[in-house]
Amino acid sequence: MPTEEITAPRSLAEFQERLRRVSRSLPKRLKQCAEYVASNPDKIAFSTVADIAADAQVPASAMMRFCQEMGFSGYSQMQKLYREEYSQKWPDYSTRLSSLRNGGAESPSTLLAEFSEAGRASIENLARSIDQDKLRRAVTVLAGARTIHIVGLRRTFAVASYLAYTFEKMRIPAILHSGVGNFTQHHMLGDGDALIAISFAPYTADTVALAETAAARGLDLVVITDLPTSPLAALDAVHLLVSEIDVGNFRVLAATMTLAMTLSVAVGARRRVV
């Protein structure tokens, strides 16, 4: 019997192509399955056969038959395809750089490609996940402050200093706490001031200390950090969470810079209007 032996689709694209070709010649229930699957790709990744089948108004067994007809061993295999497609959007960079470390054969241009990709993805993720309301509140808080204090040390110092530069350019009173000379500047935090504190793991003690002092004195606080479990997240403040993709142990800070720029320019605009 030379019946066409069907093999499991390798990619979502290939599968969709197959769907398109065969769906016409499918019996009623199976066609229902095909149509549902084609138009609800996102649900497949998450739901169980039972849910999907109910949604598509077919018995679960029909959905199973459909999967097998399409060349999969069963529903699970088909689901796997959809899940893989999704997770590709957030690739695993740590494994890629460790291969880079070991191989050592990587050229600077490969590195550039890695960092570019990480930066682009981080920015996209920021735009997708930002809490608009918190962003707005942060701007309000900062626009109302007499003086804006900025603290960010070590890996986040670059962001802090760029914020300071931008505020200066817009003639907004701002103080960058740089740690230069190890002077304790806690006493500079005055009434009516606000503090922007930026820290990612491992959290620099001085940054946390300054933020805590500010919180204790009742200053308004805007915090940029990476995780809800960060010490900065424990403070009473407007929290902005940024997840920066890292390549190995290195972060491009692309998303954080973008967020910082947004904050400062929005504050500048708000102040001018008032």
Next chain:
Amino acid sequence: MPTEEITAPRSLAEFQERLRRVSRSLPKRLKQCAEYVASNPDKIAFSTVADIAADAQVPASAMMRFCQEMGFSGYSQMQKLYREEYSQKWPDYSTRLSSLRNGGAESPSTLLAEFSEAGRASIENLARSIDQDKLRRAVTVLAGARTIHIVGLRRTFAVASYLAYTFEKMRIPAILHSGVGNFTQHHMLGDGDALIAISFAPYTADTVALAETAAARGLDLVVITDLPTSPLAALDAVHLLVSEIDVGNFRVLAATMTLAMTLSVAVGARRRVV
């Protein structure tokens, strides 16, 4: 028993808020869970408790206890929350951007959309237009230097300081010329050293002066600037041109940061191999 009766979080935001508040008072294993969950939201949606627990290096039972401690009936309920969140996230980046833009003429979200787009485009442009050969030569020059001097003032100081941070992290001898105290540090440029000078229009005089001194003394020079007509481009050096897209008068520096990271990490890799 007046024990605080805890109810399941309704939204991811609410859950993160709760995480933020309680995570600090959690015992070791549960804190591990909290941190893993906080930093891998995407994996939760797909994986089973067993997988997640293994990844977080805790027994499955600990993860279960964590979920219940957080007010969920169990892992499944928590997973449901993440899945719901995700189906809403599916609208892709461009869709999300346009929705951000429609937030109002000068609202923070509109700005964020602008800056995100500018950053993404700048990075892509960099990756496309970079001269690979020059990049390689820059790495060679820096990898061979005894000490790496870094200068970038005003708008590029953020990049310069991040370079300094990265070099420090890799234990590569580097000096950041910050302009603090207005000390002239020209005499620190020694034989066998190299200088990275970063400057965009309007070019800061001190940066140009230091670069010129370095060139006069025969130090190797790597220059990051924006235009071929820049005073830095006139010097005998490896020139890397970056065109950063600006929004109004503001630049995100995403591309410049990416280039800087590439340089420093490539130098780090090269040194270790040799």
Next chain:
DNA sequence: GCGAAAACGGAATGAATATTCCAAAATCAG
């Protein structure tokens, strides 16, 4: 309309998975 073949749906099965339980280890108070 008749018979054969295909399609169907629901009940039954077995595997995968979540959840609970408890004994051992760690931590803490005095």
Next chain:
DNA sequence: CTGATTTTGGAATATTCATTCCGTTTTCGC
């Protein structure tokens, strides 16, 4: 140091889920 309390890890159990099976219904050629 000692007893009390909390935390932990893995084994035992309960649930959920995918998959199969098979009797019934539908379709189609004649």
